[in-house]
Amino acid sequence: MRLVEGGLREQHKAQRRIRILEATRELLRDSPESAISTERIAERAQVAPATVYNLIGPRDKIWEALADGFMDELERRLAELGAVAPREVVSSTVQLFVDDPVVSRRMVREWEQSGLVLDRSPLTQLRQAMADARTQGLLRADIDTDALASVVGTSCVGALHQWVAALIDDERFLARALLALDVALAAAAADPYRDQLLAPLRTRDTV
Incomplete structure (x- = not known):
């Protein structure tokens, strides 16, 4: 009982x-x-x-709880997609914030530790996606995919803060996050896939 x-x-x-x-x-x-x-x-x-x-x-915990809610929703969305490629992880993350701009902007501005907002998700999923890409032979075998994912995550946090400050719009937020990913993937590309992973950078407009 x-x-x-x-x-x-x-x-x-x-x-x-x-x-x-x-x-x-x-x-x-x-x-x-x-x-x-x-x-x-x-x-x-x-x-x-x-x-x-x-x-x-207290007050700061409210923003932290809202951030946790964003990450819970991101995990749900990524789980629905199943095994995801790095680009899908980054795109889904940006879309999550863009879908609820008022709440996400206030949360990032007000939360003192907002730099940690992406540490749980999507970083965990991005690490796995990078490791899968290495296993598939897309990335070189000597690449530390955890470190590569962390670099991309840091760049995405920077793009997020620019978007929160209204320095860039939704489209550029996504473009800058994907640019960080594409640069990382191209730098780590295995020889047979180098041209494939360099292609997005060769055709990209300046962001």
Whole structure:
């Protein structure tokens, strides 16, 4: 009986947490530049302010929780695609942020550790996709694919921050993220695939 009660309590906590985060997203979309307070979130989510603090934490934890939500959604999208190539990982990541620009821009601007936003996903999936490309012979056998993925991830974070600051639009956000990927792949290409992996760079417009 206690196990059942404990399980129900955890379910109710999870449901309230989901409601709190969705309420936060709604407030941001309604008023993109307004201050987000625990009280406003609690009122929208129909919970006590203490519940917001207990289930999410202080202000910076709210942005971190929103970032986790983005990564959960990215993992879901990539899982639906099945085994994905590096380009699909990068494209899906950019599309995720572009799909919810108000929330993603505020989250990146406000979260002190936003440089870590891509560390969990898509970096894990990108590492696997790079390793698969090496196994398939597309990349040289001596390439450290984890390091290669990290370089691409760092470049994508830079493009994300430029997009958040409105220095580039959606199209250029994607183009710059893919440029970083294409440069990395071309530099690591195995000889039989060098021309194939260099082709996107030869035909690319300046971004």
